[in-house]
Amino acid sequence: MSGYFTKIFSNLTDEEKENFYKTVMLNDDSAYAQNARDEYYKTVLGSMGEDCHIYAGVKIINPQYVHLGNGVQIYSGATLIARGEKGITLGDYTRIKERALLDTERPETGYIKIANNVYIGTGTSLFGHMGLEIGEFSLLAQNITVTPYSHISDDPLNLIVKQGGHCQKVTIGRDCYVGMNTAIMYSGSIGDGSVVGAGAVVNKAIPPYSIAVGVPAKVIKKRAK
Numbered sequence: 001m002s003g004y005f006t007k008i009f010s011n012l013t014d015e016e017k018e019n020f021y022k023t024v025m026l027n028d029d030s031a032y033a034q035n036a037r038d039e040y041y042k043t044v045l046g047s048m049g050e051d052c053h054i055y056a057g058v059k060i061i062n063p064q065y066v067h068l069g070n071g072v073q074i075y076s077g078a079t080l081i082a083r084g085e086k087g088i089t090l091g092d093y094t095r096i097k098e099r100a101l102l103d104t105e106r107p108e109t110g111y112i113k114i115a116n117n118v119y120i121g122t123g124t125s126l127f128g129h130m131g132l133e134i135g136e137f138s139l140l141a142q143n144i145t146v147t148p149y150s151h152i153s154d155d156p157l158n159l160i161v162k163q164g165g166h167c168q169k170v171t172i173g174r175d176c177y178v179g180m181n182t183a184i185m186y187s188g189s190i191g192d193g194s195v196v197g198a199g200a201v202v203n204k205a206i207p208p209y210s211i212a213v214g215v216p217a218k219v220i221k222k223r224a225k
Helices: 004-010 014-027 031-044
Strands: 059-061 066-068 079-081 088-090 101-103 112-114 125-127 132-134 149-151 165-167 170-172 210-213 218-222
Touching: 014 031
Parallel strands: 059 079, 066 088, 079 101, 088 112, 101 125, 112 132, 132 170
Antiparallel strands: 149 165, 210 218
């Protein structure tokens, strides 16, 4: 069907053509498209520092509520959803790796605030129903889930979806390391300088400079300080 798509394109309105070009530029990994993306995001984000790069295939919902410091890198396939004005803030030189998801979840109370020099690993999902804050120099490995909401299921005669849940702000302190495949729950804030082993389920607060492992996560020793 030679010329099929050319014919379709010729019938598009100017607005539809603009959306087509936008889609191509946001998803193409060429150097030209990269430069175009960097310039485009300067015009639509709430703020954007110097030397930031947003790579091909990144999806940003409500970019006016997203703020980037200097040197931020957001890699291919990542998704940022800022549902309200509190939005998403990424500090200087933060890296959001491939296929990570950041979602503030609630328009009124939700936000995600990540300090300088933080690493968010591939496939990690961060939710900020009542606020999620991560301190500087912290490292979150691959496929971590931070979800500050836990459904109530006490009444077997009532649908779980109708029973509400527990929700509160979650913080991960400065200079923490969280291992791959860890789940951090609504009551699982992590103190400064702590290490959480791979595959842990954090359902209660971890004190500063602790090493915690297991399901549920338990402190097995303190880091020398």
